Amino acid sequence: MGHTHTKEVVHVRSPAPPPAPPTPMFDEPWRKIDWGNKEELLKMINRYTPRHGEKHLRVLVYGPVGAGKSTFINSVTSALYERMSNEAAANTSDSATRSFTLEYETHYIFKEDSLDETYPFVFNDIMGLEGGEKQGIHPEDIKLAMKGHVRDGYKFNPMSPLSEDSKHYNPNPTIDDQVHVLVLMLSANCPEIDHSVIQKMKEVRETARDLGIPQIAMGTHVDKACPEIMKDIKNIYRSKSMKTNMEEFSKAVGVPLNCIMGVKNYSEETDNDADVDTLLLIALKHIVTNGKDFVRKQAHKKAHSLEGDMSKLNVN
Ligand SMILES: Nc1nc2c(ncn2[C@@H]2O[C@H](COP(=O)(O)OP(=O)(O)OP(=O)(O)O)[C@@H](O)[C@H]2O)c(=O)[nH]1
Ligand SMILES: [Mg+2]
Incomplete structure (x- = not known):
């Protein structure tokens, strides 16, 4: 019997990629969230009724291009409605370098099933900051x-600010035209912010400080910033990278850590998620309580200065 030579076939496979290192996580979250407490949050938000002469609280959302300003307005509305809402036109791409929102616009949130009743807070969407x-x-x-x-409808011009002779300039703003809460929005998935953008934010923050307007900051895109948060949003305050991210954010823009909140905006979902809603409603609750305190303080100051004027009148 002769030898038969069988050819050995060797399958060459590319080596398996090394497993990704585990994402460092805290055993206990560094910020406690009462997940599943939506009803209580909604109650607290609904408890606010204007009582110092204002019709509503005005919330101004600003931040770099693509941070999620317009999407945040839609997401908060979706959390209130418990269904998706697309009030503010948002970009379809999350890597745009030029602002998608170009006009000043006030967004009113109508109460579900009501033709004209709105929530006592409005959001102003603006063009993004660029370097x-x-x-x-x-x-x-x-x-x-x-x-x-x-005034609404003003088309932002990067070359020069609104001038006093424009039809969109309101020379005599009322308490309702003024902003009561300033919200800075930054993407947690964007590691570096252009130096000139930081400078512009600083300028805005200083004006808000001088006017006494409360400031809150939001870190959006948290789902994209950490794989464990992508898997489960409840990991938001267990992710070590997210904490580092928020600490750096705090240092870079000068907002204390306890005024920074993480949110995940609705970007591709068709249905609400109770945990995503919880984070959005916590953010809204902070916005409303800060605005409410500011309006009360303003009213108190005004009453006292009037009292002062009256006593001067009595003396003379
Ligand atoms: N995954 C994810 N995507 C988000 C989130 N927030 C916003 N996006 C997406 O990011 C993109 C930009 O969002 P916009 O809301 O248009 O951003 P903007 O800040 O209004 O941007 P400008 O108007 O251009 O200044 C959109 O494609 C959103 O769907 C988030 O929390 N997570
Ligand atoms: Mg926008």
Whole structure:
């Protein structure tokens, strides 16, 4: 019997990629969230009724291009409605470098099943901040908006701020035209912010401080910032990278850590998620309580200065 030679076939496979290192996580979350407490949050939000002469609280949302400002307004509305809402036009791409929102617009949130009743808070959406002198919203326009000088429909011009002779300039803003809460929105998935954008934010924050307007910051895109958060949003305050991210964010923009909140906006979902809603409603609750305190303080100050004026009148 002769030898038969069988050819050995060797399958060459590319080596398996090394397993990804585990994402470092805290055993206990560094910030406690009462998941599944939506009803209580909704009650607290609904408890606010305007009582110092204001019709509503005005919330101004600002931040770099693509941070999720317009999507946040939609997401908060979706959390209140418990169904998706797309009130503010948001970008379909999350890697845009130019602002998608170009006009000043006030978003009213109608109560479900009501034709004309709205929630006592409104959101103003604006153009995104961009690096460089001639791009993105002019920081002066954000300051004018805070003081209530900007009318809806104003198309932002990166080259120059709104001028007093424009039809969109409101020379006599009322308490309802003024901003009561300033919300800075940054993507937690964007490791570096352009130096000139930081500078512009600083300018805006200083004006808000001088006007006494409360400031809150939000870290969006948390799902994209950490795989464990992507798997389960309840890991948001267990992820070590997220905490580092928020601490760096706090240092870079000068907002204390306890004024920064993480949120995941609705970007591709068709249905609500109770945990995503919880984070959005916690953010809204902070916005409303801060705005309420500010309006009360303003009313108190005004009453006291009037009292002072009256006593001067009595003396003379
Ligand atoms: N995965 C994820 N995507 C988000 C989140 N927030 C926003 N996005 C997406 O990011 C993109 C930009 O969102 P926008 O809301 O248009 O951002 P913006 O801040 O209004 O941007 P400008 O108007 O251009 O300044 C959109 O494609 C959103 O769907 C988030 O929390 N998670
Ligand atoms: Mg926008």
